[in-house]
Amino acid sequence: xxxxxxxxxxxxxxxxxxxxxxxxxxxxxxxxxxxxxxxxxxxxxxxxxxxxxxxxxxxxxxxxxxxxxxxxxxxxxxxxxxxxxxxxxxxxxxxxxxxxxxxxxxxxxxxxxxxxxxxxxxxxxxxxxxxxxxxxxxxxxxxxxxxxxxxxxxxxxxxxxxxxxxxxxxxxxxxxxxxxxxxxxxxxxxxxxxxxxxxxxxxxxxxxxxxxxxxxxxxxxxxxxxxxxxxxxxxxxxxxxxxxxxxxxxxxx
Amino acid sequence: xxxxxxxxxxxxxxxxxxxxxxxxxxxxxxxxxxxxxxxxxxxxxxxxxxxxxxxxxxxxxxxxxxxxxxxxxxxxxxxxxxxxxxxxxxxxxxxxxxxxxxxxxxxxxxxxxxxxxxxxxxxxxxxxxxxxxxxxxxxxxxxxxxxxxxxxxxxxxxxxxxxxxxxxxxxxxxxxxxxxxxxxxxxxxxxxxxxxxxxxxxxxxxxxxxxxxxxxxxxxxxxxxxxxxxxxxxxxxxxxxxxxxxxxxxxxxxxxxxxxxxxxxxxxxxxxxxxxxxxxxxxxxxxxxxxxxxxxxxxxxxxxx
Amino acid sequence: xxxxxxxxxxxxxxxxxxxxxxxxxxxxxxxxxxxxxxxxxxxxxxxxxxxxxxxxxxxxxxxxxxxxxxxxxxxxxxxxxxxxxxxxxxxxxxxxxxxxxxxxxxxxxxxxxxxxxxxxxxxxxxxxxxxxxxxxxxxxxxxxxxxxxxxxxxxxxxxxxxxxxxxxxxxxxxxxxxxxxxxxxxxxxxxxxxxxxxxxxxxxxxxxxxxxxxxxxxxxxxxxxxxxxxxxxxxxxxxxxxxxxxxxxxxxxxxxxxxxxxxxxxxxxxxxxxxxxxxxxxxxxxxxxxxxxxxxxxxxxxxxxxxxxxxxxxxxxxxxxxxxxxxxxxxxxxxxxxxxxxxxxxxxxxxxxxxxxxxxxxxxxxxxxxxxxxxxxxxxxxxxxxxxxxxxxxxxxxxxxxxxx
Numbered sequence: 001x002x003x004x005x006x007x008x009x010x011x012x013x014x015x016x017x018x019x020x021x022x023x024x025x026x027x028x029x030x031x032x033x034x035x036x037x038x039x040x041x042x043x044x045x046x047x048x049x050x051x052x053x054x055x056x057x058x059x060x061x062x063x064x065x066x067x068x069x070x071x072x073x074x075x076x077x078x079x080x081x082x083x084x085x086x087x088x089x090x091x092x093x094x095x096x097x098x099x100x101x102x103x104x105x106x107x108x109x110x111x112x113x114x115x116x117x118x119x120x121x122x123x124x125x126x127x128x129x130x131x132x133x134x135x136x137x138x139x140x141x142x143x144x145x146x147x148x149x150x151x152x153x154x155x156x157x158x159x160x161x162x163x164x165x166x167x168x169x170x171x172x173x174x175x176x177x178x179x180x181x182x183x184x185x186x187x188x189x190x191x192x193x194x195x196x197x198x199x200x201x202x203x204x205x206x207x208x209x210x211x212x213x214x215x216x217x218x219x220x221x222x223x224x225x226x227x228x229x230x231x232x233x234x235x236x237x238x239x240x241x242x243x244x245x246x247x248x249x250x251x252x253x
Numbered sequence: 254x255x256x257x258x259x260x261x262x263x264x265x266x267x268x269x270x271x272x273x274x275x276x277x278x279x280x281x282x283x284x285x286x287x288x289x290x291x292x293x294x295x296x297x298x299x300x301x302x303x304x305x306x307x308x309x310x311x312x313x314x315x316x317x318x319x320x321x322x323x324x325x326x327x328x329x330x331x332x333x334x335x336x337x338x339x340x341x342x343x344x345x346x347x348x349x350x351x352x353x354x355x356x357x358x359x360x361x362x363x364x365x366x367x368x369x370x371x372x373x374x375x376x377x378x379x380x381x382x383x384x385x386x387x388x389x390x391x392x393x394x395x396x397x398x399x400x401x402x403x404x405x406x407x408x409x410x411x412x413x414x415x416x417x418x419x420x421x422x423x424x425x426x427x428x429x430x431x432x433x434x435x436x437x438x439x440x441x442x443x444x445x446x447x448x449x450x451x452x453x454x455x456x457x458x459x460x461x462x463x464x465x466x467x468x469x470x471x472x473x474x475x476x477x478x479x480x481x482x483x484x485x486x487x488x489x490x491x492x493x494x495x496x497x498x499x500x501x502x503x504x505x506x507x508x509x510x511x512x513x514x515x516x517x518x519x520x521x522x523x524x525x526x527x528x529x530x531x532x533x534x535x536x537x538x539x540x541x542x543x544x545x546x547x548x549x550x551x552x553x554x555x556x557x558x
Numbered sequence: 559x560x561x562x563x564x565x566x567x568x569x570x571x572x573x574x575x576x577x578x579x580x581x582x583x584x585x586x587x588x589x590x591x592x593x594x595x596x597x598x599x600x601x602x603x604x605x606x607x608x609x610x611x612x613x614x615x616x617x618x619x620x621x622x623x624x625x626x627x628x629x630x631x632x633x634x635x636x637x638x639x640x641x642x643x644x645x646x647x648x649x650x651x652x653x654x655x656x657x658x659x660x661x662x663x664x665x666x667x668x669x670x671x672x673x674x675x676x677x678x679x680x681x682x683x684x685x686x687x688x689x690x691x692x693x694x695x696x697x698x699x700x701x702x703x704x705x706x707x708x709x710x711x712x713x714x715x716x717x718x719x720x721x722x723x724x725x726x727x728x729x730x731x732x733x734x735x736x737x738x739x740x741x742x743x744x745x746x747x748x749x750x751x752x753x754x755x756x757x758x759x760x761x762x763x764x765x766x767x768x769x770x771x772x773x774x775x776x777x778x779x780x781x782x783x784x785x786x787x788x789x790x791x792x793x794x795x796x797x798x799x800x801x802x803x804x805x806x807x808x809x810x811x812x813x814x815x816x817x818x819x820x821x822x823x824x825x826x827x828x829x830x831x832x833x834x835x836x837x838x839x840x841x842x843x844x845x846x847x848x849x850x851x852x853x854x855x856x857x858x859x860x861x862x863x864x865x866x867x868x869x870x871x872x873x874x875x876x877x878x879x880x881x882x883x884x885x886x887x888x889x890x891x892x893x894x895x896x897x898x899x900x901x902x903x904x905x906x907x908x909x910x911x912x913x914x915x916x917x918x919x920x921x922x923x924x925x926x927x928x929x930x931x932x933x934x935x936x937x938x939x940x941x942x943x944x945x946x947x948x949x950x951x952x953x954x955x956x957x958x959x960x961x962x963x
Binding site: 083097109 | 305424433434440441442490493
């Protein structure tokens, strides 16, 4: 699934179909994202946004279709609920996990790794919390922690799953600032976002999703009333029924 | 003449220390203590990962299904090596069938574990009763024979300890990563499947070897108990991997001494494995009480101060 | 040994009926636990009952050997108290110390059972006459049940079944939303009773299995809660009875025998259930793919007019009357032409729908239509025609075959 791309895009999906039991979660999703953009994925609840992200990362296998990423260096910032915050681990140790791929299995953590981890923590403004147990962090700090862990890998593409859900405004502003800085450095950033009013402010590209792709492109071109109506408006029941029937038949139910 | 016969609880330690420096060969009490301590440390190194990966009940199922493996191995091979192999095979079988039930039949985790362990354990009993005509093996598997341990058991326990220590020492990073955030592990290029299987394997090996000494259920106590106790006071995985075995050893010392002293005073030979379970429970209770008291005092202090 | 004898013979009837009743009760309660994903709670509770049962025996033993007939009652009471304590310990560990359910269940199980192991050794040393009773607790021994025991089993079954019938609505709410804690507590109480009573026949280690397997079997066959309870009761009762029959032929403890039978039922249901069973799903998937291949061949024939013989798929089409063989060529029959036109119609209607109604680009609609032409029902076709206002041409300017008269 990870193949180098001939064209100019950084992230490309080609006719992705993802089913879960009797429902189609992603239907014929095709799009292409150039490098160096800050892309927001928006859509109603249950539209398949998280699933799309996970399919792009290779965590979910599509029924058919392909994903192409023009790099092997990927940073993943998952939703905060996916982790057990009671785990006995410190902030620094979590960030260090991002360095594991560069270590051979017998190697210990080196001074250089610690340096890199501290540097990443400084970038998110949490260097003084390095020895805290992760359960003591606030929501915003937890999110920044995951971001630091992704930063330390020095990836070319970042994938963030609802990073602004349930965190305070100050932390949100900090993170947006950081993401914009990263974009200016040429990184590609893909964010699953849940808050429509902030889309034009935060992102330069947007992907509108409601099981099927409605549109993907620069915010100025694509983020308008017509497309929003198609994304958030009443979905065609005929389409849903037909596609649901297909999912059922294919799984033999 | 056993130097420990007739000693009371505290005298036990006196005799033990004396004999440690005298260099004489091990007597049964010491063999028992050594085997239990080795099992406790082996479990204490693996336990944290089992609990963190939410595999405790799976470990419970594993420890039941090893009966089937051991029984079949007895039937077909009959040597100690064969026993271990049989138990290992049954452990892997348990894991495979549970996964199958989860994936293909879409059963929830608790239903698959429950179905697998009860069916395989029942099969184990069938093999034991019908073919081996040794109904006692079933009971023994459950209760263990911690009071009849021999030198050979010690060799086994030490080997297990060695293997576990090396494995955890080398791979604790990867195990922690997969226990903490499996999705992240996969995006970093680690195979979650491989490490989950590795943890299964480690748990299975630990259960099997310890099962001969303490029986299937006390293995569970050794895997979970000391870790939960240590966790009350300690927040870092590295330190927990030190404290958990220490607590395990302490529990074993107390249990063996108590068993011996109760025998001396009342003349009743009680199950050391049972005593060990109770001691582990008391350890947790004491630690929990201390912790509650200390947090209460902190709250009071902050209120006053 | 005829079937009736299991119910009439004075020695056989108590074990047969007792096991049947016990497993029926367990199966019904198992459904509740299954849906709450708390099945393994039953295992912890049953193991926690072990020291309690022993305490009951020890209390009697201390009173003297003449108390032996009261062993059943003493075991019940002791087991109940400790099972309840086990349940409370799990809740305490989860709530007070934020220990995950998995670890809390495992720890409580091990601790209580370890205590039981300790007490067993005491009984074996001090009251050797009673140690046999202690051992049968582990694996169960239904063979020695008497008519007197049946009163207990019967009452419990009656209570549980009445409860489930009367409190069906509250149970539904509990399971699918957040029900009242009173119902939850009632279920827990009944669970404790069922397990404690079941220990006598199935033994401590495997009594949990009585709850799990019938619920799994029921799930595979039922679509809603009511039928699930019925199936679980049926499978439970059957397993209890047949397991007991098995023990009269093979020298097995009752627990394993019943578990094997009920697991057998569970596996069978999982495989063979018409709606959800794996076997049927497999068959349906295969048949769907076969149909797709046949329809694709029909479409090709419609476009090309004739084709070289196409092996097995072509043979099947000939059998069904859609094509006719002429030497080495295949042609469509009149019926075949109508059918093929129908499929092409669905294909092109769907393409038009995607481009016109959903704004999908024309180049991408073909692939989807290739899939959907096999799925669209006549009813959906009707709706598509209406929405698109009886169209004549598809997005690639090809004519859409008219509707079948």
